[in-house]
Amino acid sequence: MGMKISDQSFEDRTKSGIEDLFMRENVQSAQDRLRSARLNAAEDMGDWEEWRKMGEDIRNHTIQHLDYYLKLLSDKVSELGGHVHFARTPEEANEYITQIAEEKKAKSVVKSKSMVTEEIGMNEALEAVGCEVLETDLGEYILQVDEHDPPSHIVAPALHKNREQIRDVYQERLGYEGTEEPEELTRFTREQLREKFMKADIGITGCNFAIAESGTVSLVTNEGNARLVSTVPKTQITVMGMERVVPTWKEWEVLITLLARSSVGQKLTTYVTALTGPRQKGEVDGPDDFHLVIVDNGRSKILGTEFQSILHCIRCAACINVCPVYSHVGGHSYGSIYPGPVGAILSPLLGGYEDYKELPYASSLCGACTEACPVKIPLHELLVRHRENMVEKEKKSEMSERMLMKMFKFGATHPKFYQLGVNAAEKVSREKDIKRGPGLMNNWTQSRDFPAPKKESFRKWYANRKQNGRSSS
Amino acid sequence: MRVSLFITCLSDIFYPEVGKDVVEVLERNGCQVDFPMNQTCCGQPAFNSGYRTEAKESAKHMISVFEDAEYVVSPSGSCVAMLKEYPHLFDEGSELRKRAQQLANKSYEFTQFLVYVLKKDDVQSSFHKKVTYHTSCHMTRLLGEKEAPFRLMEHVEGMEYVPLHKSYECCGFGGTFSVKMPSISNEMVEEKVRNIEESGADYLIGADCSCLMNIEGKLKRKGSHVEVMHIAELLNHSSKEGDHHGNED
Ligand code: SF4
Numbered sequence: 001m002g003m004k005i006s007d008q009s010f011e012d013r014t015k016s017g018i019e020d021l022f023m024r025e026n027v028q029s030a031q032d033r034l035r036s037a038r039l040n041a042a043e044d045m046g047d048w049e050e051w052r053k054m055g056e057d058i059r060n061h062t063i064q065h066l067d068y069y070l071k072l073l074s075d076k077v078s079e080l081g082g083h084v085h086f087a088r089t090p091e092e093a094n095e096y097i098t099q100i101a102e103e104k105k106a107k108s109v110v111k112s113k114s115m116v117t118e119e120i121g122m123n124e125a126l127e128a129v130g131c132e133v134l135e136t137d138l139g140e141y142i143l144q145v146d147e148h149d150p151p152s153h154i155v156a157p158a159l160h161k162n163r164e165q166i167r168d169v170y171q172e173r174l175g176y177e178g179t180e181e182p183e184e185l186t187r188f189t190r191e192q193l194r195e196k197f198m199k200a201d202i203g204i205t206g207c208n209f210a211i212a213e214s215g216t217v218s219l220v221t222n223e224g225n226a227r228l229v230s231t232v233p234k235t236q237i238t239v240m241g242m243e244r245v246v247p248t249w250k251e252w253e254v255l256i257t258l259l260a261r262s263s264v265g266q267k268l269t270t271y272v273t274a275l276t277g278p279r280q281k282g283e284v285d286g287p288d289d290f291h292l293v294i295v296d297n298g299r300s301k302i303l304g305t306e307f308q309s310i311l312h313c314i315r316c317a318a319c320i321n322v323c324p325v326y327s328h329v330g331g332h333s334y335g336s337i338y339p340g341p342v343g344a345i346l347s348p349l350l351g352g353y354e355d356y357k358e359l360p361y362a363s364s365l366c367g368a369c370t371e372a373c374p375v376k377i378p379l380h381e382l383l384v385r386h387r388e389n390m391v392e393k394e395k396k397s398e399m400s401e402r403m404l405m406k407m408f409k410f411g412a413t414h415p416k417f418y419q420l421g422v423n424a425a426e427k428v429s430r431e432k433d434i435k436r437g438p439g440l441m442n443n444w445t446q447s448r449d450f451p452a453p454k455k456e457s458f459r460k461w462y463a464n465r466k467q468n469g470r471s472s473s
Numbered sequence: 474m475r476v477s478l479f480i481t482c483l484s485d486i487f488y489p490e491v492g493k494d495v496v497e498v499l500e501r502n503g504c505q506v507d508f509p510m511n512q513t514c515c516g517q518p519a520f521n522s523g524y525r526t527e528a529k530e531s532a533k534h535m536i537s538v539f540e541d542a543e544y545v546v547s548p549s550g551s552c553v554a555m556l557k558e559y560p561h562l563f564d565e566g567s568e569l570r571k572r573a574q575q576l577a578n579k580s581y582e583f584t585q586f587l588v589y590v591l592k593k594d595d596v597q598s599s600f601h602k603k604v605t606y607h608t609s610c611h612m613t614r615l616l617g618e619k620e621a622p623f624r625l626m627e628h629v630e631g632m633e634y635v636p637l638h639k640s641y642e643c644c645g646f647g648g649t650f651s652v653k654m655p656s657i658s659n660e661m662v663e664e665k666v667r668n669i670e671e672s673g674a675d676y677l678i679g680a681d682c683s684c685l686m687n688i689e690g691k692l693k694r695k696g697s698h699v700e701v702m703h704i705a706e707l708l709n710h711s712s713k714e715g716d717h718h719g720n721e722d
Contacts, residue, residue, distance in 0.1 A: 014654075014656065014657060015656070018656055018657070018660055324642050324643045324645070324661055325657055325661075328657055328660040328661060328664075329657060361650070361653050361654060362654060362657065363647070363650065364610070364643050364645060364646065364647025364648075364650045364651075364658070364661070365521055365610075365647055365648070365650070366610035366611075366614070366643035366647065367610055367611070367614035367615055368610070368614070368641070368642075368643065370614065371614050384520070384521060384523065386523075387521070387522060387523025388523040388524075388525050389523070390523060391522070391523035391524055391525075392523070392525065392526070397522075397523070401522070405519050405522065405524045405527050406527070408514075408518065408519055408524075408527060408531075409519065409524075409526075409527040409530050409531065411513065411514070412513040412514045412516060412519075412527075412530065412531035412534060413513070413530050413531065413533070413534045415510070415511040415512070415513060415534075418513045418514075419510075422485060422486055425486045426486075433690070433693060435694075440652045441652070443651075443652040443653075443655035444651060444652055444655065444690070446655060446659075447655065447659040447662075447663075447691070447694065448659070448662065448687065448690030448691040448693070448694045449689075449690040449691075449693040449694050450686075450690060451487045451488075451686060451689070451690070452487075453486045453487055454486065454487065454488075454489050454490075456489060457485050457486055457489055458480050458484060458485045458489035458491075458492035458493070459480070459485055459508070459510060461489055461492070461493060462492070462496075462508045463510070
């Protein structure tokens with residue numbers, strides 16, 4: 001599938017998002033739940049701001065020395081007998097992975113949740129060489145069963161579906177006969193998956209954090225499926241975005257704490273899995289073969305730019321869970337597997353402005369995302385940086401807007417001219433509000449009234465008052 | 474105390490009464506208020522749309538307009554947050570950055586100024602109505618001011634305050650966002666207005682004309698009975714002396 005999930009225009013996507021009242025209800029109730037869970041979890045921590053600052057510092061330091069830590073990680077993994085492959089592009093990553101599948105004559109692959117494998121379209125590549133890929137994360141599994149419905153959220157990919165809808169999908173595609181009770185649905189999913197786990201030739205996982213000092217890959221899941229994926233099959237491949245590295249276990253502890261509390265409001269997500277290389281002598285489990293694929297796909301180009309801090313992201317989705325725009329349009333409207341504020345920044349960086357030029361404008365700049373981000377990425381500011389890029393570097397803004405802004409500048413820097421504008425506004429003053437405005441203003445008046453300018457502007461009132469000797473001096 | 478009023482373009486043209494209320498409240502509390510006539514717009518519409526060059530020019534103009542002010546006070550958290558953004562527009566170490574920083578340091582949103590500079594939580598107003606309050610995003614998140622309006626409202630005699638469900642949520646204004654993404658903006662203000670109506674309040678108080686314009690526009694379109702009022706007007710309101718403390722309008 002790749003990062004892009006739709007060929008529809010932004011307008012069409014958001015229109016269907018807004019009209020999908022079921023989806024919006026699902027999204028909003030999930031957001032409310034996650035929001036209060038996160039706030040409670042943060043409160044438990046005592047000085048949450050102090051933790052955020054620590055998180056920010058760790059991420060800042062690591063990304064600044066990314067080459068150093070990646071080298072350390074890679075050396076460590078090799079020392080343990082694992083194989084490390086740096087992939088600059090999705091094609092390079094997929095080529096490496098499919099090659100392993102072919103060498104192992106693999107028929108079936110089991111997978112735990114991973115955004116980066118979605119980003120590079122790995123499933124399709126494996127399927128093209130005759131490998132069956134099975135998603136084992138509950139949410140991803142549901143989407144896979146539902147004819148590859150794209151994810152709408154980075155932590156809970158099937159957030160847009162409620163349990164009745166999930167039951168229907170199972171009924172239709174898998175002959176499920178149970179109810180919509182979550183326990184029953186989960187049990188059914190487990191039964192479906194278990195058998196396939198045992199037969200799988202390759203396990204593929206994502207990576208929340210890779211610890212450089214020990215060469216360890218750590219994963220957090222709600223269902224423990226990552227553990228099965230990484231212990232049952234003989235061959236294991238972990239795919240990670242190149243920014244997912246942490247220096248040592250000490251920093252890991254801070255980040256995992258921030259991640260668990262920010263994403264689902266838990267002290268720790270139910271399962272934290274850590275894998276260190278292939279099975280060593282004397283160990284009872286672990287794969288015979290371990291491959292770590294480190295994906296760049298445009299990330300290194302972000303280094304050293306004004307957007308570098310987006311590489312600090314730990315994919316907790318807190319920004320998505322508080323975003324009012326996301327809440328009304330849903331994840332699919334963003335047209336990318338990365339939705340919400342983080343997606344509005346990341347998608348144009350990784351996929352280009354052509355496909356994602358509207359995303360930076362799909363924000364009222366309310367700053368709820370910035371306030372929620374556990375590693376203090378100034379998200380709403382980065383959205384403005386994108387807008388600046390489009391205006392100043394890409395020249396993608398509309399002619400009419402550029403004209404307007406030229407006039408704006410002139411008015412704002414020439415008080416006499418500005419005064420003329422105020423006088424003109426006074427002239428068109430009227431009693432009633434404006435119900436239908438011309439041009440751009442119509443976008444406003446379609447759904448709300450616009451106030452008419454007042455007969456006497458403040459400045460005129462003030463000037464008169466002063467003349468009448470009522471100034472306060 | 475000498476105070477220079479930054480009225481903001483929106484108030485100047487559409488809500489001049491807010492400016493009058495600000496002037497009267499400040500004067501009653503011992504300030505000399507002056508209004509530099511050369512002031513224009515803070516530049517936020519350009520800045521937020523990505524027109525940094527244009528925003529910089531507005532900033533330069535406003536920096537010189539308020540150069541001699543002792544304090545700059547404005548009835549808008551959002552526009553004050555923009556003034557505080559000015560230093561970032563200019564190169565580090567430059568003269569303009571220094572001057573921008575000076576302006577940022579002496580700029581206050583109206584309720585902040587009352588509470589932190591004048592040290593007044595009680596400005597002797599009264600209002601016998603049921604109200605709720607809209608916490609504007611730029612005021613609370615960019616400017617970081619969550620307290621001052623509430624401290625003042627607590628002392629308004631006779632007023633009943635009812636909380637607003639999801640008060641933290643944006644009203645959907647977002648400057649050019651409201652006309653660039655009208656359908657999304659509309660859904661946001663729809664929700665806001667629904668929560669306001671369900672609060673049972675007769676008045677919605679706020680500290681930012683831009684949010685209030687958006688919310689009021691929606692309330693009116695829906696024919697709602699809830700009225701919108703800027704906090705300056707509330708604080709200038711006295712039930713004892715008729716409608717208003719002031720007598721000039
Ligand atoms: S940008 Fe911040 S809040 Fe959003 S997913 Fe990344 S770490 Fe979490």
